[in-house]
Amino acid sequence: MLAITGATGFVGSHLVEQLKSKGEEFFCLVRANSKTRFLEQLGCKIVVSDFSQEKLEPILKQVDSIIHIAGVIKADSKNAFFKGNWMLTKNLVNASIKAGTKQFIYISSLSAAGSGQTLKKKTEEDPDIPGSWYGQSKLAAEREVTKHPHWVIIRPPVIFGPRDTGLLIIYKILSKGILPDFGGQRYYSMVFVEDLVNFVINVISNHNIKNDRFFVCYDEYFSFRKLCSKISNILDVKPKSIYQPKIALDFITTWNIMGDSMFNQDKLRDLYKKFWICSNTRAKLAGILNKLTPFDEALSKTLNWYRKEGLI
Numbered sequence: 373m374l375a376i377t378g379a380t381g382f383v384g385s386h387l388v389e390q391l392k393s394k395g396e397e398f399f400c401l402v403r404a405n406s407k408t409r410f411l412e413q414l415g416c417k418i419v420v421s422d423f424s425q426e427k428l429e430p431i432l433k434q435v436d437s438i439i440h441i442a443g444v445i446k447a448d449s450k451n452a453f454f455k456g457n458w459m460l461t462k463n464l465v466n467a468s469i470k471a472g473t474k475q476f477i478y479i480s481s482l483s484a485a486g487s488g489q490t491l492k493k494k495t496e497e498d499p500d501i502p503g504s505w506y507g508q509s510k511l512a513a514e515r516e517v518t519k520h521p522h523w524v525i526i527r528p529p530v531i532f533g534p535r536d537t538g539l540l541i542i543y544k545i546l547s548k549g550i551l552p553d554f555g556g557q558r559y560y561s562m563v564f565v566e567d568l569v570n571f572v573i574n575v576i577s578n579h580n581i582k583n584d585r586f587f588v589c590y591d592e593y594f595s596f597r598k599l600c601s602k603i604s605n606i607l608d609v610k611p612k613s614i615y616q617p618k619i620a621l622d623f624i625t626t627w628n629i630m631g632d633s634m635f636n637q638d639k640l641r642d643l644y645k646k647f648w649i650c651s652n653t654r655a656k657l658a659g660i661l662n663k664l665t666p667f668d669e670a671l672s673k674t675l676n677w678y679r680k681e682g683l684i
Contacts, residue, residue, distance in 0.1 A: 373434050374398035374576065375473075377464070378441030379416070380406045382536045383479060386569045387439065388416055394573075401431070401442075423460050428467035437475040437576055438468050443513070445506065453509040461513035465520055475582075476520040477575055482529040482561065482587065483507035484514055487645035491559065493593070494650040496527075496585045503645060518583070524575050525585040526568075529650055533565030533670065534677035539603075540684075543675065546604050547684055551597075551611035558596045561589040561649045564670035567662070574660040581658060587650040590664055606671050 374391070378384040379400035391398055392414050399417040402408060408418055421427050432438070444456025461478070468476055486501035488494050502508045517523045532539050545552055571588045575581055594602075604611055655661040665673075678684045 374437050374439060375401050375419075375432060375435045376439045376441065377401045378443065378479070379411055380408060381441060382533075383531060383565060383568060384441045385410055385535055386533070386565050387441070387572060388414060390569050390573060392416065423463055425463040425467045428463060429470050432468050432471035432473055435468070435471065435473050437477065438464065438473055439477045439479070439572060439576065440464055440517075441479045443510070447505070450505040450508075453505045454512065457506075457509035458512040458516065462516045465516045469520060473520075474522060475576070475579065476517060476523045477572065478514065478517045478523065478525045479572070480514050480525050480527045481507065481510050482527050482648060482650055484510040484527060485650070488647035488649060490647060491593075491649065493561070494587070496587065496654050514585075522579070522582045524581055524583075526572065526575070527585060527587050527650070528563050528568050529561035529587070529589050529648060531563055531565055531568060533674050536565065536674070537683070539674065540678060542600065543603060543607070543678060543684055546600060546609060546611050547607050549609055549611045551600055551604070551613040553613050553615045556646065558646045559593050559649050560596070560599065561587070561593045562599075562667075563589045564665045564667075564673075566670075567664045570662050571655065571660060574662070578660060581660060584654075584658075586655045586658070586660075587652055588655055588661065589650055589652050590667060591652065592667070593649040594667075602668060602671055603675075606668065606675055 374396060376384060376388060376398055379388045380402060388398070388400060388411065399419050400411050401419050401421055403423065404420050411418055419431055421431060440461065442460065444453055447453045447456065465476065482494070483504060484500060484502055484507050485494055485498065486503055486507060500511055502511050514525050517525055530538070568588055600611070652661060675684070
């Protein structure tokens with residue numbers, strides 16, 4: 373039996389969809405106020421919890437593996453990030469140890485490692501230097517996870533695909549013929565959500581993989597300009613470069629002009645860094661990283677979903 377947190381979110385929804393298609397036995401651990409319509413339509417078993425340790429322990433008694441995806445990606449304070457990422461994970465780990473679960477898989481983030489200083493790809497052996505509250509809270513959560521006797525931590529970089537709205541603002545701006553230039557070049561590793569989910573499923577089924585961290589991403593990293601160029605080609609537009617100084621981003625995030633988007637003041641701490649790139653070598657050597665979806669195909673699938681939902 374598998375227990376999954378974060379099943380109502382972007383990555384979690386894709387994971388449960390895949391597990392359901394494979395006939396896996398699992399339940400989704402959610403809060404009382406979670407929007408579960410998608411899970412109900414899939415026919416998923418749903419268990420409601422307040423995520424306190426004492427409530428979690430009996431729930432996890434019959435669980436073999438926990439896949440922990442839930443967390444906070446946007447918050448107004450450092451305390452809120454730590455409550456939603458570190459404290460929640462601490463409760464889940466402690467309860468799972470007492471309940472005797474055999475495997476604990478945590479979907480963390482490249483932000484827990486922090487950005488690099490050059491175009492040298494980050495590896496799992498490099499020191500962790502998170503710059504944002506979000507990254508610091510994810511790293512603190514990882515340290516709780518390592519207390520479990522059988523843990524695996526997955527650190528994806530930028531995740532994109534259907535049901536995600538993180539890249540939507542970029543697609544929208546480019547579709548209007550505007551190529552934003554924030555000054556200087558920035559570089560990103562990326563992973564398509566379907567490929568990340570396949571990696572998670574491989575980890576679930578391979579109990580020889582334990583007590584290790586993995587970056588999961590394409591071999592190639594992408595400059596912001598190259599990413600915009602590829603998206604523009606898919607949109608069939610030729611955008612004009614318009615310089616957007618740092619003060620513009622500060623204004624946008626301070627006044628929340630973009631609404632519920634990927635941009636906020638804490639996100640800026642990471643956004644201003646230039647080298648968000650990592651290596652997938654360890655995942656390849658472990659034999660659990662399948663052939664990835666071609667990047668342009670993945671961008672097209674994402675666009676098709678945006679259009680289907682009327683977002684573009």
